[in-house]
Amino acid sequence: MATRKVGLPLMNVISMKGVPILQQLEIEECLLRTSSDNWCIINDGTNKPNIVMGISGKPSELVEIKPVIEDKIPVIRRFTGGGTVIVDDGTIFVSFICNKDSVPDVQPYPRPIMSWSSLLYSKVFHGIADFKLRENDYVFGVRKFGGNAQSITKNRWIHHTSFLWDYKTRNMSYLKVPKRAPDYRLARDHLDFICPMKDYLSRSDFIDKTIEAARSHFSLASSDPPSNFEFTPTSKLLTKQELEAALIKTH
């Protein structure tokens, strides 16, 4: 798939399917911290439902802990900022890891990176849906279908997105309405706030169009995910004890 365009920076594309989300996060953090290349990582669905909080997430505030413990739903705290999602095989993940010098028109701060990403995805959804970046979410109209998070180091950054291609209504009940919610949410509960991408395009069309949009910024080459990397990731699975301690806090 190596289609080099002279002058564009190189980006390695890793295409995965059904990889556990914790493993995906470990790969991403390793590449962010130890590689000097640009990367696009696509994971078409993860193997089972997981709750994923941002770096400062507190389960007592964000998660309905009792059913989560009873139903043995894994809860992960990831290395990037942002909010809480529940992901499963209906979630499509797309992550961009870039050297700041590879995208010199983008200042390495949250809002310029967010704007850059919305320009890329506006190409994906052009003619298909009323796509916008609304505060920090990707929306069709007023409904969120993609959640974003970032980590920014001295010379590199990652911008990753979980896209709701489809979701199970029941799973949303594991999440509380967060205290820190975007203004446009207007206190709507989850099911009134989000919408599935499947009403607009197929999984393969979305992935193909995303790769095509990336091609306008980068020369793409296929790559395998790294293995046996010597790196200690910071994303972690919360233990049952930690969840039980958080449950005590809510009472």
Add this chain to the structure above:
Amino acid sequence: MASRLWASKAASYLKISTFNRGFASVVKDLKYAESHEWVKVDGKSCTIGITDHAQDHLGDVVYVELPEVGAAVTQGSSFGAVESVKATSDINSPVSGKVVEVNEELTGEPGLVNGSPYENGWIIKVEISDANEVNNLMDSEQYSKFCEEEDKH
């Protein structure tokens, strides 16, 4: 500072594209790193934080990840992070040494980094291991010019 903050919030609500404030404040006697941290040197000790330019570009800080007291820091390397908007952003140490104090107030009030970046929003205090490293840093005038150049892009 308050009126600029209001203007920025109003622009955001109205979805108007804004440019960041023209000239972020700098403090004269501090030294500055290209990654937008400041250091106030006091003999063998120093205080470190992030600059007004940095906090303005990062947005509202909602969480600060602090190092442990006793941790080693290295010039140019990350020792902690701030969370703002949806991002974690590394904080890099302008000097090498050992952390002797962290600003615990930031745990309950991370917004101090935005509201008072050079005073109450300080992040760590360090016992410096190599005083010569401070010569690698910019003074306030050099840092102001550096920020102007960066914001032109």
